[in-house]
Structures are given as C-alpha cells and as structure tokens.
Amino acid sequence: MRLVLLLLRKSLLGFWRAKAAVAITFLVPIVLIYLFGHVFGLYRKDTGPTGIPIAVVNASPDPAATQLIDALKAEKAFRIRTVTKLADGTTRPLTEADARAGLKNNDYRFAVILPADFLSAERFGLRVKFLSNPRNEIEAQTVNGILQKTIFSNVPQLLGQSLRQSARHLIGEENLTKFNRALANAYADYFNFDREETFRRLDSADFGFGDLKHLPSAKPPPADPNLRRLDTAPATTTTTAAAEKNTNDVFSKIVKIDNEQVAGKQVANPMAARMVGGYAIMFLLMAVSGSASTLFEEKSTGIFHRLLSSPVRPGHILWARFLFGILLGLVQTSVLFLAGHLFFGLEIFRHAVALLAVSLSAAAACSSFGMLIAAIAPSAAAANGLSTLVVISMSAIGGAWFPVSFMPEYIQSISRCTIVYWAVEGFTDVLWAGQSLFEVMPRIGMLLAITAGVMAVALWRFRKGKLFD
Amino acid sequence: MLTLTSVTKRYGDTVALDNVSLRIAPGEFFGLLGPNGAGKTTLMSLVAGLRPADAGDIALAGQSLAASAATGRGQLGLVPQTIALYLDLTAEENLRLFGGLQGLRGDELSARVEEAFTAAQLADRRHARVKTFSGGMQRRLNLVAATLHHPKLLLCDEPTVGVDPQSRNAIFEYLQRLNREGTTVIYSTHYMEEAERLCSRIGIIDHGKILALGSLDELLTRLPFEDEIAFPATAATEPLRAPLAAQGELLATNGTLRFRPRAGYPLSAFFALTESLGLSPRLFASQRPTLENLFLHLTGRNLRE
Numbered sequence: 001m002r003l004v005l006l007l008l009r010k011s012l013l014g015f016w017r018a019k020a021a022v023a024i025t026f027l028v029p030i031v032l033i034y035l036f037g038h039v040f041g042l043y044r045k046d047t048g049p050t051g052i053p054i055a056v057v058n059a060s061p062d063p064a065a066t067q068l069i070d071a072l073k074a075e076k077a078f079r080i081r082t083v084t085k086l087a088d089g090t091t092r093p094l095t096e097a098d099a100r101a102g103l104k105n106n107d108y109r110f111a112v113i114l115p116a117d118f119l120s121a122e123r124f125g126l127r128v129k130f131l132s133n134p135r136n137e138i139e140a141q142t143v144n145g146i147l148q149k150t151i152f153s154n155v156p157q158l159l160g161q162s163l164r165q166s167a168r169h170l171i172g173e174e175n176l177t178k179f180n181r182a183l184a185n186a187y188a189d190y191f192n193f194d195r196e197e198t199f200r201r202l203d204s205a206d207f208g209f210g211d212l213k214h215l216p217s218a219k220p221p222p223a224d225p226n227l228r229r230l231d232t233a234p235a236t237t238t239t240t241a242a243a244e245k246n247t248n249d250v251f252s253k254i255v256k257i258d259n260e261q262v263a264g265k266q267v268a269n270p271m272a273a274r275m276v277g278g279y280a281i282m283f284l285l286m287a288v289s290g291s292a293s294t295l296f297e298e299k300s301t302g303i304f305h306r307l308l309s310s311p312v313r314p315g316h317i318l319w320a321r322f323l324f325g326i327l328l329g330l331v332q333t334s335v336l337f338l339a340g341h342l343f344f345g346l347e348i349f350r351h352a353v354a355l356l357a358v359s360l361s362a363a364a365a366c367s368s369f370g371m372l373i374a375a376i377a378p379s380a381a382a383a384n385g386l387s388t389l390v391v392i393s394m395s396a397i398g399g400a401w402f403p404v405s406f407m408p409e410y411i412q413s414i415s416r417c418t419i420v421y422w423a424v425e426g427f428t429d430v431l432w433a434g435q436s437l438f439e440v441m442p443r444i445g446m447l448l449a450i451t452a453g454v455m456a457v458a459l460w461r462f463r464k465g466k467l468f469d
Numbered sequence: 470m471l472t473l474t475s476v477t478k479r480y481g482d483t484v485a486l487d488n489v490s491l492r493i494a495p496g497e498f499f500g501l502l503g504p505n506g507a508g509k510t511t512l513m514s515l516v517a518g519l520r521p522a523d524a525g526d527i528a529l530a531g532q533s534l535a536a537s538a539a540t541g542r543g544q545l546g547l548v549p550q551t552i553a554l555y556l557d558l559t560a561e562e563n564l565r566l567f568g569g570l571q572g573l574r575g576d577e578l579s580a581r582v583e584e585a586f587t588a589a590q591l592a593d594r595r596h597a598r599v600k601t602f603s604g605g606m607q608r609r610l611n612l613v614a615a616t617l618h619h620p621k622l623l624l625c626d627e628p629t630v631g632v633d634p635q636s637r638n639a640i641f642e643y644l645q646r647l648n649r650e651g652t653t654v655i656y657s658t659h660y661m662e663e664a665e666r667l668c669s670r671i672g673i674i675d676h677g678k679i680l681a682l683g684s685l686d687e688l689l690t691r692l693p694f695e696d697e698i699a700f701p702a703t704a705a706t707e708p709l710r711a712p713l714a715a716q717g718e719l720l721a722t723n724g725t726l727r728f729r730p731r732a733g734y735p736l737s738a739f740f741a742l743t744e745s746l747g748l749s750p751r752l753f754a755s756q757r758p759t760l761e762n763l764f765l766h767l768t769g770r771n772l773r774e
C-alpha cells in the first residue's frame with residue numbers, strides 16, 4: 001500500500017507540474033462548456049443570441065405590418081434596421097433592392113420583407129419574405145426560429161385578422177358568426193373555457209392565447225412528472241398541450257414556446273444539467289485515457305525497469321495509476337460542475353452527496369477504461385488512437401452530446417453498454433430530477449459493476465500485454 | 470553472489486544470450502565489455518528479474534530467481550541504460566521517491582539522498598526539475614538513484630555515456646567506495662579504459678556469448694604476438710637482450726634490434742618486462758596491448774565501429 005501511495009503521490013506531483021496537462025484537463029473543458037452554454041443559450045439572464053442585425057423592409061400599407069415590426073424591435077435577439085442612410089445624411093425607409101444590396105455587402109446577413117400583400121383577404125396567413133446570406137446553416141435556422149417565435153408569440157391577432165378576413169371572404173359574415181359560436185362552445189365543453197369570453201375573442205379575431213390561459217375557468221397546469229425528462233418522454237402539459245393534437249401547425253408552434261417556458265420554471269436550467277453532465281463525462285474519459293500513454297512513456301524511458309527492479313510490482317504501478325485516474329476524474333468533474341453552477345446556475349449543492357457519489361463511480365469507471373486501453377494497446381500511439389476513437393464514439397452513442405432518445409432504437413440498446421450512458425443518466429437523475437443518493441443507487445451500482453468488470457479484464461490482459469515486457 | 474547457469478534468452482529469432490554461464494563472487498567489480506547488441510542489457514535485465522530466461526537458471530545469493538521472485542529485490546540496484554527518471558519532478562523528488570520505494574524513510578532517507586547528491590555533484594541543483602539538466606547531469610542522477618539503498622548487487626548498464634571526465638572520476642570514486650563497502654558491482658560498458666580502470670574481472674561478450682573471462686592481466690596474456698617488435702639497440706635497451714633471447718629470436722641489424730618471440734609468448738609479458746626496466750613504450754614499434762586488441766583478436770572486429 002505504501003508503494004502504491006508513493007507512486008500515486010508522484011503522479012499527482014508530476015501532473016501538477018505539467019501545466020499543459022492541467023490546462024487541458026481543467027481549463028479547456030471549462031472554456032468549452034462556457035462556449036457551448038452560449039450556443040445553447042443556457043444563461044440565466046441571457047438566453048440565446050443578441051443583436052443579430054436584421055434589415056426589415058415594409059412595403060405593406062397594413063397597420064399590422066407596423067405592429068409586427070415593433071414586435072421584432074422588441075426582440076432582443078435582433079437589431080432591426082428599417083431605414084438606410086443617404087449621402088446627404090438623411091434617411092429613408094429601406095427597399096427590397098436596398099436589402100438585397102446590403103446582404104451582398106455583408107452589412108447584415110438577414111432581411112425580412114413585408115410585401116404589399118403582407119395581409120390579404122384572398123388567403124389565410126401572413127406573407128413574409130425572408131432573405132438571408134447566412135454564414136452557416138445553424139445561424140439561419142436560429143434566426144428563422146426566433147423570427148417565427150416573434151411573429152407567433154407577439155402578434156397572434158395578426159393571424160386572427162387574417163383568418164377572419166379569409167373566412168369572411170369565403171363563407172360570409174353570418175356563417176362565420178355561427179362557426180365561431182360553435183367553436184367557442186366546443187372550447188368551453190372540452191377545456192372548460194368561459195363560453196362568452198371565448199366567443200367574443202374568436203369573433204373579434206383576438207387570439208390572445210397568453211390571456212386565454214389565465215382565464216379563471218382554465219385548469220391550472222397539472223404537475224406532470226414527465227416534464228422532468230424532456231429527453232425520454234415528449235413534454236405534454238397545460239391546456240395548450242391538449243390542443244396540440246387537434247390543431248394545426250401554427251398552434252403547435254405556440255404550444256412549443258409555452259412548453260419551454262413551463263419547463264424552465266420547474267427545473268433550474270434543464271439544458272445545462274444535461275449538457276454539463278454529458279460533457280463532464282466526456283472530458284473525464286479523455287483525461288483518464290491519458291493513463292495509457294503515460295504508462296507507455298514510463299515504459300519507454302526505462303522507469304519501469306528501475307521500478308520493477310525495486311520491490312515495486314506491476315500491480316502497484318497499475319493500482320496507483322487507477323487511483324490517480326479516479327482522483328483526477330473526481331476533481332475534474334467537481335470543477336466542471338462548479339463551473340456549471342457559476343455559468344448556468346446549475347443546482348449542485350442541493351444534491352452534493354448524490355452528485356459526489358455518481359461522480360466518484362463515474363470516475364472509477366472511466367479510470368478503469370483508461371487502464372483497459374493501456375492493457376490492450378501495443379504502443380502509446382495505438383493507445384492514443386484507440387482511446388480517441390472509443391471516447392468519441394462512446395460519448396456520441398452514450399448520450400453525452402445529445403439525448404439517447406433522439407437515436408434509433410437499435411443504437412439506444414448499444415448505448416446501455418457504455419460508461420457514458422450510465423454516467424449521464426446518473427448525472428441527469430441528480431441534477432435534473434433531483435434524485436437522492438438512495439434513488440441513484442442503481443446507476444452507481446451499474447457504474448461500479450462496469451468498473452469491476454473492466455478492471456478485471458484489464459489486469460488479466462496486462463499479464464499478456466507488452467507494457468511490462 | 471550471482472550465478473548464471475547456461476542462460477539463454479531469445480527475442481523472436483534473435484538470440485540475445487546464448488548459453489551463458491557466469492559466476493560472480495561477493496565484492497567483485499565485474500565488467501561486462503561488448504559492442505552494441507552484444508547482449509549486455511539483456512543479461513542485466515534477466516539478473517534484475519525484469520524478464521524470464523528462456524533456458525538456464527539464475528541464482529542470486531544462492532536463491533534461484535524464478536523461485537524467489539520478490540525476496541531478493543531489496544538487495545538489488547539497477548542503473549538502466551536509459552535516463553529512467555521523472556523529468557517533471559525535481560532531482561530531490563526523484564531521489565526521495567526511489568529511495569522511498571526501496572523502503573528508506575525519515576532521517577535515513579535524507580542522509581542517503583545527501584550522500585547521493587554529493588557523489589553526483591548535483592547538490593546545488595537539487596530543486597531544479599530533471600528536464601532542465603544537461604545530459605551528463607541526468608546520467609549522474611540516473612546512477613545515484615539506484616544506489617540510495619546501498620544494494621548488495623548493483624547493476625550499472627553503461628552509466629557514464631556522455632559524462633565529462635571530471636564527473637566521470639567522481640562517479641568512479643563513488644562506485645569504488647560502494648564496492649569497498651561491500652557492494653558487488655556489474656558494470657557494462659564499451660569503453661575499455663573504464664573496464665581496465667575499474668574492474669577486478671572482465672567478461673568480454675559478443676553476440677550473446679561470453680568470449681573471454683578473467684582479470685585484465687589474465688585477458689591480456691591471451692594476446693599473442695603477431696609478428697615482431699623492432700627497437701633501437703642502445704645502452705638503455707641493452708638489459709633486454711638476455712631475457713628476450715631466452716623467449717625467442719633476437720636479431721641485430723644497423724643499430725636496430727628485432728624480437729621474434731616463440732609461439733605462445735604473450736605481448737603483455739613483453740611489456741611487463743620493458744616497464745620493469747623503466748623503458749618508455751614509445752621506443753617500441755608496437756602498442757601496449759589493450760582490451761581493444763584482445764577484442765579484435767577474438768572477433769576479428771573492432772569494439773566500436
């Protein structure tokens with residue numbers, strides 16, 4: 001034991017001295033988590049991008065268009081430009097030609113055109129032209145999404161007016177009133193809405209969904225346990241969720257927005273819980289897979305010969321390395337969760353004991369993985385290649401990057417064979433679902449079982465491997 | 470102390486040690502002299518128990534290595550041919566670690582670390598990281614890291630490569646002191662001067678075989694004369710005439726004497742005689758015999774090509 005501890009102390013000292021290793025183990029993951037946090041908009045105060053410049057051209061005489069532009073201006077993700085500066089210093093409203101020129105010039109990468117027929121009695125819906133010169137697909141989709149959100153969440157009455165105009169155009173005033181009356185009755189019967197109020201709103205095309213929800217007769221949102229696991233069960237909740245099944249795409253867009261808000265209220269930063277947990281386990285694997293190359297390095301410098309000609313046996317070296325991996329992993333995950341706490345308000349202290357227990361067992365499993373790589377690889381280079389390959393694929397399949405439930409069924413069953421899967425499940429159980437130490441015991445047990453199994457194979461292979469040759 | 474009996478070691482098709490038998494007595498300073506690839510490191514690693522022999526037996530202090538895998542280890546010190554140190558740790562941290570692993574602790578450990586620093590002349594660099602050391606400094610530390618526990622048997626595998634003459638002397642003196650205090654040393658090298666200076670007995674090894682074994686004198690007597698030795702006939706060389714005439718043919722021509730020895734008369738005996746008369750070797754048109762000559766004689770190759 002003394003020999004193991006001496007060797008362990010040496011590893012810690014050596015690790016601390018190699019500043020590059022320290023940086024890669026701690027700083028790089030923190031920076032990456034911080035950056036990914038920005039990408040996914042996990043910040044407490046600030047969700048999502050801000051100040052994306054967007055040119056808006058208004059060619060419609062309809063007051064609804066101005067209304068929409070005001071709504072867009074209120075969206076902090078965007079910086080709206082509606083005018084162009086002329087040579088003499090005065091400004092005039094942008095035209096579509098201006099917008100196209102600006103896009104080509106890279107003055108902005110997106111432009112919204114509200115054409116003359118922005119709202120028309122001939123058809124239902126709004127007509128909006130979206131021009132872009134995006135630097136990448138993700139950016140275009142993000143902007144598109146926020147635009148839609150703005151349109152649907154801030155000015156639903158636009159749609160109402162559009163709907164009403166087309167309906168009147170198609171079926172006539174009298175029939176429309178009848179239809180609205182019947183619809184209001186249906187809402188009232190099924191969802192317990194106020195009959196008169198609903199009719200009044202339908203008839204005036206005021207689809208104030210936000211208000212509707214808060215009608216005194218509306219049921220309060222049920223406490224749905226599924227909410228905690230957006231990844232394993234589709235989130236369904238509140239009055240709007242029921243409507244989702246029956247209504248068209250427009251409604252489901254609104255519903256989707258509602259879902260996000262509700263989930264966010266119940267769990268402090270759910271995305272962060274999953275993301276930090278997932279990345280923590282991936283970086284953990286990367287950190288301990290260094291074990292293999294360190295061992296091979298010690299072999300090639302002849303240090304093993306020096307050690308093994310002393311009372312040190314291969315077992316001492318291996319157990320010291322294993323313990324070092326666990327310690328390193330434990331410190332690394334702690335640092336990452338602390339970073340998650342500082343960046344995204346991740347609730348780590350409420351579940352500290354359970355989190356520590358899961359981290360410890362995850363670190364043990366990862367450390368045993370590092371040992372296995374060292375045991376089966378014929379050289380340091382092979383060990384590096386092999387561990388990179390396995391870490392990346394295990395992280396992808398095991399759900400470190402995106403939820404396992406997004407993957408095809410057959411891959412999901414492979415996921416369960418990975419360390420990453422059980423660790424991520426454990427972390428999300430604690431951080432997201434707020435489970436206690438007792439409740440996450442099955443996950444911990446699974447991780448420890450994996451550790452024991454992998455270590456057994458590793459120790460057996462070490463005897464046949466090239467490491468101590 | 471150490472007995473090798475018909476030891477053979479192969480790496481695939483390469484026979485690194487070929488039926489080697491060797492007996493080293495306690496207190497010996499044994500030199501293992503051979504060119505690259507001769508099998509010196511392999512022999513050391515087998516004795517250190519790092520690898521099993523394919524055939525034969527190695528006994529350390531009367532106990533077979535195979536049987537007592539762990540017991541003899543505290544008595545052994547190995548100076549690897551490579552720099553086997555933790556480069557990111559300081560010199561002192563390295564020594565403390567390796568001393569600790571040998572079971573030293575407390576004041577004893579500190580005392581041995583001091584002693585090692587003195588021998589390696591590195592006391593002033595004790596807190597510097599080993600990777601900032603010059604090659605020769607690393608070599609010196611590499612050596613003393615193996616002697617902290619004053620092993621009964623010290624295996625030094627080419628420990629002075631790249632060390633300057635002065636530091637080399639310090640290392641030699643340290644090793645000789647350890648040897649006087651009872652440490653048996655096996656010292657591999659391809660420098661004959663080192664073997665000649667340090668070793669009480671020398672084994673010449675090539676292609677996994679021990680070609681010759683004995684003290685320096687014993688080995689040099691094996692060198693036969695090749696041809697003849699010419700030297701000036703002066704008053705100083707006059708006393709050589711009678712003894713040399715008894716050992717072969719002595720011809721005088723134009724003030725030059727030519728000595729053709731009888732078969733089997735060793736060159737070393739000739740030089741022992743000239744030295745006893747205080748004659749400079751420069752008088753003779755032949756060199757004092759060296760292990761280099763012996764190696765050439767035994768293998769037809771130079772020790773270092």
Ligand SMILES: Nc1ncnc2c1ncn2[C@@H]1O[C@H](COP(=O)(O)OP(=O)(O)OP(=O)(O)O)[C@@H](O)[C@H]1O
Binds near residue numbers: 484485511
């Ligand atoms: N690990 C190994 N695998 C395969 N062959 C080896 C191995 N180690 C040594 N050999 C071979 O065994 C032979 C003896 O090698 P060894 O290292 O014992 O020589 P050496 O006398 O120490 O040489 P040097 O003076 O270069 O250190 C060489 O032919 C070498 O190629």
Ligand SMILES: [Mg+2]
Binds near residue numbers: 509510511550626
């Ligand atoms: Mg060698």
